[in-house]
Amino acid sequence: MEGQGAIQAQNKTVDSRFQVMEAVTCSNLGRTMGTWYTATPPLCRCNTGLCPVDYFGRTMVASLPSNVRVGVINVSVAGCAIELFDRDNYQTYAATVASWMTSIINEYGGNPYARLVQMAKMAKYDGVIKGILLHQGESNVGDNQWPSKVKGIYNNLVNDLGLDPTQVPLLAGEVVNADEGGACASMNSIIATLPRTIPNSYVISSSGCTDTTDNLHFNSAGYREFGKRYATKMLSVLGIQQTGVQGTESNGIDGYLLGQNYPNPFNPMTTISFSVPTQSFVSLKVFDVLGREVSILVSEQLSAGTHLRRWDAAGLASGVYFYRLSIAPSARRDLVPTDDRARQAGSFIETKKLILLR
Numbered sequence: 001m002e003g004q005g006a007i008q009a010q011n012k013t014v015d016s017r018f019q020v021m022e023a024v025t026c027s028n029l030g031r032t033m034g035t036w037y038t039a040t041p042p043l044c045r046c047n048t049g050l051c052p053v054d055y056f057g058r059t060m061v062a063s064l065p066s067n068v069r070v071g072v073i074n075v076s077v078a079g080c081a082i083e084l085f086d087r088d089n090y091q092t093y094a095a096t097v098a099s100w101m102t103s104i105i106n107e108y109g110g111n112p113y114a115r116l117v118q119m120a121k122m123a124k125y126d127g128v129i130k131g132i133l134l135h136q137g138e139s140n141v142g143d144n145q146w147p148s149k150v151k152g153i154y155n156n157l158v159n160d161l162g163l164d165p166t167q168v169p170l171l172a173g174e175v176v177n178a179d180e181g182g183a184c185a186s187m188n189s190i191i192a193t194l195p196r197t198i199p200n201s202y203v204i205s206s207s208g209c210t211d212t213t214d215n216l217h218f219n220s221a222g223y224r225e226f227g228k229r230y231a232t233k234m235l236s237v238l239g240i241q242q243t244g245v246q247g248t249e250s251n252g253i254d255g256y257l258l259g260q261n262y263p264n265p266f267n268p269m270t271t272i273s274f275s276v277p278t279q280s281f282v283s284l285k286v287f288d289v290l291g292r293e294v295s296i297l298v299s300e301q302l303s304a305g306t307h308l309r310r311w312d313a314a315g316l317a318s319g320v321y322f323y324r325l326s327i328a329p330s331a332r333r334d335l336v337p338t339d340d341r342a343r344q345a346g347s348f349i350e351t352k353k354l355i356l357l358r
Contacts, residue, residue: 001135002044002076003051004212005220011050014040017064018057019071023119024107034122036071044074045107050220051076052135052173055227056234063235071127075116077104081139082149085113087156113153117160129163131234135173137187138216146190147197154198166289166320166353169237170198171230174206176215180222182206183215195351199287199322202237202351204229236260237353258325258350261311265357268314272297274325275306283326284309286354289319297323318358324351 020039022031026046031037039057042048053072060070077084079101083093090113094105108115120129132154140146150172158165172194176182188206195201209222209229218226239260259273276282284298294316297309311323327348 001051002078003049004217005050005223007041007050008220011041014038015061017061017069021073021119021123023075044076050223052227052230055224056230059228059231073119075112077112082136085153087113120161132170137175137191138184141184141187147194151197170201171233173204176211177206179207180211181215192349195349199291202233256348261354265355267358269312271308271310273308276304278304281328285324287322313356318356321354322351
């Protein structure tokens with residue numbers, strides 16, 4: 001989330017309702033750690049570039065009432081592995097990194113996770129924490145434990161900040177996509193599985209977001225589009241119709257679509273719609289806030305098109321639940337996955353929240 005995009009003239013005009021709390025003191029920017037400023041880039045430390053957070057915030061304020069502000073805190077370390085934000089074991093990893101990364105870590109007092117918590121606690125005096133954004137993965141390529149490591153960090157943040165996990169989604173973006181020649185694009189298949197581990201998490205597609213010649217970093221246009229997609233998803237999770245600056249979200253890509261259940265809140269019946277562009281094996285399940293499966297609505301081969309399923313929650317307690325759509329395209333019966341593991345390895349996974357209110 002640090003950002004390497006060139007800061008261009010078009011990026012320097014920012015609505016004052018979009019604010020950044022500086023996580024370090026930057027004399028060159030006239031900013032002091034722990035203070036809110038209009039979110040003119042750079043938003044991460046003192047000498048970085050454009051990042052996804054820039055156009056996340058701009059897109060958010062464009063769709064929110066004029067009396068609502070959006071604040072962000074960006075604590076990021078370029079090139080780090082996810083282990084650097086492990087609250088209890090970060091020092092083991094930090095002791096192995098190159099000197100240039102040690103310098104960045106030291107800007108955060110030697111502990112980026114602790115600095116993030118420190119700033120977030122200050123921010124809670126001024127507003128409400130609505131979500132957590134994550135963009136990381138290049139240094140964990142091939143690490144199938146990455147989702148569980150992210151869950152550990154997410155759980156620590158929720159606990160340390162006294163947050164309700166049902167109200168604070170985690171939005172995680174893909175690394176540079178294969179369609180742009182991404183050097184680490186294989187990591188996206190692991191990132192795609194995150195909603196299986198954290199029910200209230202969402203994956204933001206990087207497909208079509210342009211990159212630089214190193215095939216590791218997005219260019220300025222890519223960061224702008226990517227940031228808009230983060231905001232589009234966040235607005236959707238909040239149930240807010242997007243206006244103003246437009247972007248694309250992962251939900252609906254290539255003809256896949258998971259609709260918001262209706263009615264919501266509901267008691268005890270609700271309807272869920274979803275669309276698939278080709279004959280596919282479809283799994284639609286409901287989970288409670290602890291990630292426990294409470295209902296299987298679909299687990300079968302379906303034809304292309306839009307489908308509806310009703311869920312009867314009779315007998316369940318009031319509260320927040322999550323429904324997850326997982327799709328594995330297969331045009332022929334002999335290509336239908338034959339075990340649960342294969343069925344969960346779909347090319348499209350999306351999770352949404354529903355509320356049972358008695």
